[in-house]
Amino acid sequence: MSSGPTSDPGSNIRVDLLLIADMIDTGSRVLDVGCGNGALLHHLARTKNVDGRGIELSQAGVNACVAQGLSVVQGDADTDLVNYPTASFDYAVLSQTLQQVRRPGDVLAELLRIGRRAVISIPNFGHWSVRWQLAVTGRMPVTKALTQQWHDTPNSHFCTIKDFIELCAALSIRIERHISADRLGNRMNFVGDGPFANLLSEQGVFLLSRPGTG
Amino acid sequence: MNSTQRHEEVVTGPEERAGRTVVLGTETPLTLDSGTELGPFTIAYETYGQLNDEKSNVILVCHALTGDQFVTGINPVTGRDGWWPLMVGPGLPFDTDRYFVVCANVLGGCMGTTGPRSDDPKTGRPYGLSFPVITIKDMVRAQAMLLDHLGIDKIFCVSGGSMGGMQALQWTVTYPERVHAAIPIGSAAHHTAQNIALHEVGRLAIMGDTDWHGGDYLSHNAIPRAGLSVARMAAHISYLSEAAMHRKFGRQLQDRETLSYGFGADFQVESYLRHQGEVFVERFDANSYLYLTRAMDYFDLIAEYRGVLADAFQGSPTRFCIISFTGDWLFPTSENRTIVHALNAAAANVSFVEIESDKGHDAFLLDEPEMFETIRGFLRGAAEHWSGTTQ
Incomplete structure (x- = not known):
């Protein structure tokens, strides 16, 4: 489910996953939705004593996870989250996957039902290079962060950082933290989480909760 | 074999079934789901590997409909290979250098365990149809009595395919505190109409x-x-x-x-x-x-829990690994996924893998490297969380 460069679990963990891991407390229960090859779960188990579970769409990813001893099931974020009980996890993680699900709003709501908090990372379609390409060439952008052609991409619901923040507001979701990052997941501290984030960050990482919880 | 014998014995006669047997239920009979009391009865079983001092390295293998206790090596009755030689043995996923593998012929079977062909002690003649109807849970209860007899309290892992998977599931429901990990393969929570x-x-x-x-x-x-x-x-x-x-x-x-x-x-x-x-x-x-x-037909964990399968697994301490095969139309992935969903709903610890194979239901018996890899990894993970006692 997750896109971007793959890595050996644990050893060369993707920087953007480290950014997510930073938001997760030691000893917590984590559901990683779209856990790929299990790199984040493996890292969290090793470094933060996390009790982790995963859902992954691709069978190859699931098999790789289970063969490492991770508790992962084959499943689809759009259809299978409904089976999990309310507040059964401290965190529900969705990394680089929200833009690939059929109903992002519903999935977001489900994540915050299952987890007391959610950690979401999304690619930013509002990045200046995307705007520039669309404006100048009149064609769907292909950038270093968004590498696939429109007809060949699993991404069906692109949004900008601004759009995502608005969706959270509409769903009464509280944004506890927002970190701007480049496409590799390196923090862009100079961008901050203000108005420039939508123009300059290539991805956003959000720690979310429901008001009155967490 | 004579089911009234009350001591452990090794039977080697050509006509009788070779292997180990034990007579159970001599003092307290086994009360079956049907209400009938059965006892004493004989369980024929085999073990592979060495039981460690803590008795914490037990893998209980449950056989399928026409399987038996002779999991690997030459079956002395048929003269053929056991039914799971690729799974059980030194260096194999159920590594007998490390684990003590136990497999018993199920109640109602015909490889030495008491079944309809055995003599009814009351008449001295074969039971035939006077043998009581047996359920999957009855089989599991009898296996639990065997483990009691062997002095084994907790099982590191229980596994089996098809009817063996049903027994593995039933184990986690009937004796959750005794099962650290379970690998039901190509099974279902109930038998379908088909x-x-x-x-x-x-x-x-x-x-x-x-x-x-x-x-x-x-x-x-x-x-x-x-x-x-x-x-x-x-x-x-x-x-x-x-x-x-x-x-x-x-x-x-x-x-x-x-x-x-x-x-x-x-x-x-x-x-x-x-x-x-x-x-x-x-x-x-x-x-x-x-x-x-x-x-198998009577097996229905869903009905037993009034339609809410998740209730069967509430608070389960067991780590589950559910495995299905794409080409299995008898116990299809959808049936296995029903178990996974229920386990998720019970917040149980579950892994679920669907293996790509066009070999049908029998795939679990065959050379399926991805299944072996999955099981090795799952057991590795389960061992990391195992201290010889279930949580």
């Missing part, structure tokens, strides 16, 4: 054979060969897949160049099935087949 229908064809083939004699064929020195053989043939088809059959046989003719314009075994697939039926009759008891298929 499953029951196929079994009914087999049973009626047996019962329709005049040599069946109302189940009393042993007294008539007869065996319902034709019926049991047809039952096996029908079942065997359901264990394969269209793709596997086509690959193996296609429309190739058997020992002939042209069609015979008759009803002999023109096609290789016919010849193969007939052979399977004939071989099966030599090693399996017809009444046992009736009882064990019935046990």
